[in-house]
Amino acid sequence: MNAEVKARAVNCTQCGAPLELHGGHRVRSLSCGFCGAVLDAKAEYQVVKQFKDVKRPPMPIKLGATGKLKGIEFTVIGVLQVGDSEGYRWLEYQIFSPTHGYHWLDYSQGHFVFSRRVREIPKIGAKQKSAFTAQGMTFKVYDTYAASVYFVEGELTYVAQVGHRTTVTEGICPPYMFLRERSDEEEEYQFGEYLDAADVHKAFGLSPPTRQPNSIHAAQPYVAKPWAVSLAHTGRWFALAATVIALALFTFGNGKTRVKTKFNPAAVVKGAYTSDFSVEGTDSMMKLDLTSDQSNSWAWYDLTLFKDKVPVAELGKGISYYYGGSGEDAWSEGSTSETVYFNLPDPGTYRVHVKGTGGAGENNNGRMRNVDMHLTLNEDAIVSRYFFVLAIVLIFLACAERMMRWRFEAKRWEAVLEDDDDE
């Protein structure tokens, strides 16, 4: 007995079309893609039934093609086109290996899943995202839908029927999926693994896919972009360093206090000087802090910097703070303090003149609130806010990979969650 599996051929007993045979002895039916006849592989290819006017779908892989999947060489022996009630269609190729038997390669919108029948029967809940264990993994229920067969061609290990309906429940644990297929006659379980489309194309000698699939498959694993992974790994340390530096500068970068004065309302209205103070360095970074306890009021301060009694710089700065509402409607705007940085090129003896243009705090009714104004001027200050901005940018970059993963997962579930919303 010659037990080797070789490609053979028969003529369709219905229409005479030549049909290649690639399967083994467990093939039960041969469907003619030309006339729709289903032939009994165990009874000299007698016609069992015929499905007329069935349109052959486009197929990326042809019957008879061979390719290695999971290290095993398979031959494509048959194909089903299956679809759901919403018009979504996909292909299920029956593939055969003399050593590993009959399995399936599913093709859907550019995605491939290799699946095989398993005898494990897990307890699968009805609720979406409910967990169940199978194959030593935890799957989440993804979707349940009714599927019907629309087209059959080639060899199958059972007698194919166009119109055959099953109820499919999919569980996912990317890149794996676990399916329960229920029909009137039986219940079967399939364990699938998502395969990279480029690998499948290469395995079956097809030209590489021209573009990535538009959709995200239920079992498609998230593949992180290398640059995003690098950013996440290195960015987090830079972000931490920038944050520490920013906090350190914020806490200890105020420099040396040269003058610290309180002006009472009368002095502010009339105009007053600080005491003389010395600036020792050249090109010193100065930090000027103004604080005024405004409350639903504002004040404007004109400041003039004198060096040796000669004005060298002028600055106007307003302080306003308003608030209102209560509870969730509470609001506020403005602040009771302002900070200004400026560079002072020459050392020397300085003083500051202050005059409140808006008095010492004017409210909406034009009344004066009459509050003190505090002025502090520090030399050799370091600006910390740029490091805070840098820290925020670095934190964002470090989290980019995580956000991309989150978006990917959201898109994975989008289609089926929308289905539920529609219901």
Next chain:
Amino acid sequence: MSAAAPTQQNCPSCGAAAPVLLRHSKLAVCEFCNSTLFIEDAQVASAGEKSVLTEIPSILVRGRKFITGNWTFEPVGRIRYEYGASEGYWDEWWVQLSTGKMKWISNDEGEYVIQNEFKLKDDPPAFDAFTLGRKVKLFDQMLTVTELNEATCIGLEGQLPEVVAVGDQHRYAHLEGPKGAMFTAEYDDEGCSFYKGAWVDPFEIKPA
């Protein structure tokens, strides 16, 4: 079951060294002249028949060790059966576990099933009592008769625990039930044997 105790003999037909016999072997095929050798009281005798198996692709290879799950095993012999009117064939591999225990593993085009003999408390049902596609209550569960057929031995190799000859025939019934339950009932002149099957994922059989 006790561990195997190998003994060395010569083939009565060609004089070549017979395979190192396992304790439970009742039959061996000479590696050199393919003669079938009976084994009685640790002695080999020629059965006067030759058996040559056509090589077909298989994960299992005699003389090599494999792992599946917690098992490490080595195929030591096999019987090939043809079923129906040349409808197909399958191999029954006799394998030795690392514990010394012996098991049967059937392989039908990539479907691997470990066969464990199942002792019946009562008289076995008659073969004719089965109807293809019908359900039957056995072992407290409803089983569906998925295959009724006749098998003919078409070849042997290695060592086997029973005397089988090319051309020997038996009838069998496959019964499948819920949760992957699978039983095989074999009927020959000597009676009926039941086996409880355990499916093995071919992708989980790895070389040791």
